[in-house]
Amino acid sequence: xxxxxxIINNASDLMFGNAPKPVITQRGLQIGGGQVYSELNFxxxxxxxxxLTEREVYRxxxxxxxxxxxxxxxxxxxxxxxxxxTLMEMTKxxxxxxxxxxxMNEICEDYYVKYGLASEIRLTPNDLRxxxxxxxxxxxxxxxxxxxxxxxxxxxxxxxxxxxxTGGKEVSDSALMMCDIKGMFFAMTVLGVRDMQFLWKNIVExxxxxxxxxxxxxACGFANTAMVLAEKKFIPRIFSAVVRVISVVRSIVAMEExxxxxxxxxxxxxxxxxxxTGIPISMEGKTAACAHLSPLGNISCACADVWSNExxxxxxxxxxxxxxxxxxxxxxDSRLLNQxxxxxxxxxxxxxxxxxxxxxxxxxxxxxxxxxNVIRISKQLIKGDSYIENAxxxxxxxxxxxxxxxxxxxxxxxxxxTVYIPMLRDDIESIPADESQFIDMMLPVLDQSKFTLSEYGx
Amino acid sequence: xxxxxxxxxxxADKNSPYPPHLKGQDGAGELTEYALEKGIxxxxxxxxxxxxxxxxxxxxxxxxxxxxxxxxxxxKAMGASMxxxxxxxxxxxxxxxxxxxxxxxxxxxxxxxxxxxxxxxxGSGWNIIDLGVDVSAGSFVETLKENQDAIIGLSALLTTTxxxxxxxxxxxxxxxxxxxxxxxxxxxxxxxxNTIGSDFYxxxxxxxxxxxxxxxx
Numbered sequence: 001x002x003x004x005x006x007i008i009n010n011a012s013d014l015m016f017g018n019a020p021k022p023v024i025t026q027r028g029l030q031i032g033g034g035q036v037y038s039e040l041n042f043x044x045x046x047x048x049x050x051x052l053t054e055r056e057v058y059r060x061x062x063x064x065x066x067x068x069x070x071x072x073x074x075x076x077x078x079x080x081x082x083x084x085x086t087l088m089e090m091t092k093x094x095x096x097x098x099x100x101x102x103x104m105n106e107i108c109e110d111y112y113v114k115y116g117l118a119s120e121i122r123l124t125p126n127d128l129r130x131x132x133x134x135x136x137x138x139x140x141x142x143x144x145x146x147x148x149x150x151x152x153x154x155x156x157x158x159x160x161x162x163x164x165x166t167g168g169k170e171v172s173d174s175a176l177m178m179c180d181i182k183g184m185f186f187a188m189t190v191l192g193v194r195d196m197q198f199l200w201k202n203i204v205e206x207x208x209x210x211x212x213x214x215x216x217x218x219a220c221g222f223a224n225t226a227m228v229l230a231e232k233k234f235i236p237r238i239f240s241a242v243v244r245v246i247s248v249v250r251s252i253v254a255m256e257e258x259x260x261x262x263x264x265x266x267x268x269x270x271x272x273x274x275x276x277t278g279i280p281i282s283m284e285g286k287t288a289a290c291a292h293l294s295p296l297g298n299i300s301c302a303c304a305d306v307w308s309n310e311x312x313x314x315x316x317x318x319x320x321x322x323x324x325x326x327x328x329x330x331x332x333d334s335r336l337l338n339q340x341x342x343x344x345x346x347x348x349x350x351x352x353x354x355x356x357x358x359x360x361x362x363x364x365x366x367x368x369x370x371x372x373n374v375i376r377i378s379k380q381l382i383k384g385d386s387y388i389e390n391a392x393x394x395x396x397x398x399x400x401x402x403x404x405x406x407x408x409x410x411x412x413x414x415x416x417x418t419v420y421i422p423m424l425r426d427d428i429e430s431i432p433a434d435e436s437q438f439i440d441m442m443l444p445v446l447d448q449s450k451f452t453l454s455e456y457g458x
Numbered sequence: 459x460x461x462x463x464x465x466x467x468x469x470a471d472k473n474s475p476y477p478p479h480l481k482g483q484d485g486a487g488e489l490t491e492y493a494l495e496k497g498i499x500x501x502x503x504x505x506x507x508x509x510x511x512x513x514x515x516x517x518x519x520x521x522x523x524x525x526x527x528x529x530x531x532x533x534k535a536m537g538a539s540m541x542x543x544x545x546x547x548x549x550x551x552x553x554x555x556x557x558x559x560x561x562x563x564x565x566x567x568x569x570x571x572x573x574x575x576x577x578x579x580x581g582s583g584w585n586i587i588d589l590g591v592d593v594s595a596g597s598f599v600e601t602l603k604e605n606q607d608a609i610i611g612l613s614a615l616l617t618t619t620x621x622x623x624x625x626x627x628x629x630x631x632x633x634x635x636x637x638x639x640x641x642x643x644x645x646x647x648x649x650x651x652n653t654i655g656s657d658f659y660x661x662x663x664x665x666x667x668x669x670x671x672x673x674x675x
Contacts, residue, residue, distance in 0.1 A: 046617045046645065087618050088565055130567050131592060173570060179527045225570065233522040234574070313617055416525065 001249060001390055002256045003382050007278030011371035014271065014303045015348055017341045020278035023213060023261050025159050027108070027118040029079045031262045032280025032305040036337040038330035039081040039122065039265055039282050039308035040068050041291075042323040045315050049089040054096065058103055060314050065104040067324040069111045069119060075331045078338060081160065081282070081306060082108070083122040083265065086149065091125045092142075094149040098156050105157025122215060123158025124264070125149045127166040137167050137195050137455040147202060154210040161207050162264050164220045167195020168250070170451040172222050176229060179239050179420070181395075181427045186442045188222055188250040189387045190435060194456040196253035204258035214259040216279070218267030219247035224292070227268070227365060231293045236420045238402060238413070241364040242428075245398045246391045248272040248381055255279060265308030268296065271369055272394075274303060275378040282306035287329050290322070295363035298355040302371055307333050361411040364402045373401050389433035399425055461489040461503065461539065465511035468531025470538040476531060487538035500546040504583070508536055512581035519578070520664040526574065533581050554585040555674045559601050560611035561589035563626060566619035571643060571663075575611060578663045579670060595622075595629035602634055609670065612656070614643040624654040631655065638673060640666055 007020050019032025029037060042064045049057055065082060072080045082104055090097035104121055111117040128142040129135045136142075150161055168191030175183025196217060207214035218224075223244045230240035248269045255261075261279030263270045265288075270281030281304060286297030288310035294300075301307060309326045319325045340351040352371070359366040367373060380393035399421055405411035406418065432438050439458070463469075464486040467477045471485035484492070493503055515532040518524045546552040558579050562572050569591045580586045587605065589597055602608060610630060614620040623641055630637055640658040641651055642665075651659035660666040 043616075044618055046621050046650070048621050049618055087616070089618075133591075177526050177570065177573070178530055179525065229526070229570070234526045236525060416523070 001252070001382065001387055003252070003276050006275050006375070006378055006382065008275045009375065011375045012349070014275055014371040014374060015352060016302060016304050016337050017348075019261070019274060019280035019305050021260065021280070023280055025118070025120045025213065027112050027120060027159075029081070029118050029120060035078055035341060036304060036334045037079045037081060037306050038072070038077065038327065038334045039083055039306045040323060040327050040330060041083040041085060041265065041309055041311045043085070043311050043313055044087070045313045049087060049096070057096070058099060061100045062103050062107065063321065064314050064323045065107040067321050068327040069107060069117060071324050071327045072119070072331060073111060073115045073117050075328065075335070077117060077331055078334070080117065080119040080327070081122050081262075082119060083124060083162075083308065084158070085124040085164075085311065086126050088126060088128065088131070091128050091149050092145055094145045094152060097125065097149045098152045101153045101156040101158050108157065120159040121157055122160040122162055123150070123153045124162040124164065125153070127163060130166045130169060134170060134450055134452045135166070135455065136452065138198055138457070139455065147206065150203060150206045151210060154206060154212040158212065160213045160215040160262070161203055162215045162217065163199070163203065164218045164264065164266070165195060165199050166221050167199070167456070168192035169221050171446060173225075174447070176222075176226055176235065176243070179235055181239070181242065181424050182431060182442065183446070184222070184243055184246060185388065185391060185428075185431055186438065186446070188219065188246050189391045190439060191451065191456050192219075192222070192250035193253055193387045194458070196250060197257060198457070200254045200257035200259060203254075207258075214254070216259045216261055216263035216267065216273075217251050217254040218264035219251050219269055220264070220266040222250070223247040223269065224266055227294060228292050230365070231295065236417045237295070238364050238399075238417050238420050239424065241368050241402065242395045242398055242424055244269060244365060245272070245368060245377055245381070245394045248276075248378075248394060249387045249391045252276060262306045265306065266310055268300060268369065271303050271371070271374045272378050272381060275374055276382060280305035282308050284308040284310045287326065287333060290326060296359060296366050296369060299359035299366045299369045301333070301337070302352050302355045302369070303374070304337075307337070361405060364405075364411070364413070367402060367405055367411060368398050376401065384433060386433050386435060388431060388435060388438055392428055392431055392433065395428050396425065399428075459507075460484075461486060461493060461507040462511040464489055465508055465532055465535045465539065466514055468528055468535050470531070470535040474535075485538060486535040487541065490539040490542040494542060500543050500552055503539070504543065504552060508539055509583050512536055512583075516578055516581065516664055516667060520662070529581075530577065533577050536581055555583045555671070557585040557587060557605050557608040558611050558670065559587045559589065559598065559605060559608045560613070561593035561598065562591040562613045562615075563619055563622045564592055564594050565622055566614050566616055567591045568613070568615035568643075571615070572611075572613040575613070575642065575660075575663045575666050578667050579611075582667045582671060584670060595626040598626055599629055599633060602630065602637060606634070608637070609673070610637060610639040611666065612639065612641045614641075614646060617645045620645050620650065623656070627654050627656050640669060642666065
């Protein structure tokens with residue numbers, strides 16, 4: 001890993017709305033430059049996407065963007081990001097995705113010219129490669145439409161380029177179900193890291209070529225899947241917390257390759273990435289309950305530079321269409337955070353403390369996101385000489401923090417949970433820091449029919 | 459009793475490290491082999507040890523008293539036992555409760571929920587044909603032709619793929635009017651199930667197990 005020092009060394013400097021390396025967009029959003037912006041994410045209601053429904057699909061996105069920006073203007077918004085996370089058909093046939101970007105960008109431009117509302121589109125093509133099993137991460141024909149959508153979508157108005165990449169997911173899905181921490185390490189610190197290096201080289205190249213912003217990735221398919229499974233009580237919360245910390249060394253590869261933020265909303269590993277790299281981050285929490293439940297509703301906001309809702313269907317609610325309603329919710333959250341920033345450091349600190357303290361001891365996944373713990377874990381995440389070693393150090397430190405909270409009586413977990421602490425510690429300590437040795441350890445115990453090593457440059 | 463305990467606690471064989479309190483003892487595989495050698499009726503092994511043990515595991519999981527890994531270990535232990543019972547299924551001396559053909563629908567790659575259902579249904583004594591993810595209507599129909607008494611299970615996680623359930627149900631109904639079809643997944647509801655003409659919607663894996671077991675009780 002390239003990073004050897006933290007850009008943000010003190011918890012007191014890890015604050016919402018402020019990042020040491022702010023990102024300025026084409027319409028003038030200064031992300032991480034002293035205020036928090038809303039990021040609205042949305043999806044279609046139950047419907048098929050095909051030739052017959054194409055016009056209806058476009059109508060939905062037009063309605064979503066118009067409704068959301070209209071409400072943003074009415075609420076005196078400081079600026080908005082619309083995240084367009086494509087569905088499979090929109091990436092497989094890039095012209096559909098490009099047309100939707102174009103439709104929404106026209107609306108963004110209209111609101112910018114007429115009302116001065118600065119808004120940008122985050123273009124997030126879905127990772128098509130997982131449709132092939134085993135996935136051909138580097139040689140798949142499906143890379144072609146993905147990269148075409150990135151490039152032409154960027155030119156059509158996608159200012160921030162992101163993806164939720166899936167390299168390593170072939171291993172992590174079953175590892176999550178078995179609470180196999182070594183499997184999760186292999187998925188993220190070997191396969192994930194290698195795939196991120198390949199993928200983000202290409203995305204950064206496209207961003208440079210088109211004059212757009214390579215924003216960041218998210219370990220959504222790994223760590224958020226863990227969080228959702230833990231929320232359903234399928235796997236322990238402690239396991240999920242550790243998975244989150246391991247995911248940092250995977251997601252940070254995007255920045256090593258040249259991504260500059262804002263990091264993806266569903267990457268709850270964002271605070272660690274902000275501390276290590278100084279880039280601004282998008283986060284989600286209580287306002288993302290429309291997409292999934294979480295135990296991090298308030299604390300996830302503590303150092304957010306952009307505040308998101310993850311995803312909501314374009315369906316009618318009593319107040320209006322759901323994306324419009326969520327635009328309003330995000331705007332009120334952002335307004336509160338921005339008011340605190342306007343009033344100065346003491347007020348911002350007070351609001352951050354409330355966000356943190358209301359969640360911190362309710363769940364180990366929340367605990368590790370407290371700014372002081374983010375800094376403590378981040379210091380460990382850059383200490384070693386390899387991705388694996390860094391992930392090991394970070395994971396062990398997160399277990400220390402969880403144990404301290406339990407020992408002090410501040411956090412309470414039942415035995416079903418705590419029995420995992422020594423098991424996880426033993427397993428993590430048994431992982432060699434050297435990649436080759438780790439691969440030799442894991443290959444005999446993994447189902448090798450599920451992934452292709454050569455697709456990871458191995 | 460020992461066999462049931464092994465399955466309940468996920469002890470597949472003597473070498474299994476878990477659970478610690480059964481370390482070094484025979485697991486489900488060895489105990490099944492031993493029971494058969496002693497002449498115990500395989501039907502008795504299945505109905506008095508394996509299925510009741512997995513019922514307990516399923517119930518404990520539904521009550522949030524164990525996590526998925528423990529349930530998977532029990533399923534693995536059951537599998538170790540079933541290895542020795544396989545010849546009796548092949549000869550017809552033992553019969554499974556039925557067959558469930560399960561898959562995540564066309565356009566959708568999410569399989570964690572589907573896998574959970576598969577595992578719990580299998581543990582309850584059903585034969586499973588798992589068609590995987592991104593499964594077309596044609597695949598379900600073809601598989602059903604070869605297993606005409608089977609029940610169909612459909613899973614979807616996206617609002618744009620749940621609609622594919624409708625087409626699959628419709629294609630199945632063209633040739634197999636009476637086949638029972640159960641559906642599930644995050645955006646799916648009972649109302650949607652009624653709309654597309656499937657027979658049952660389950661919000662969780664245990665609901666699917668209960669529904670299937672009711673069908674054959």
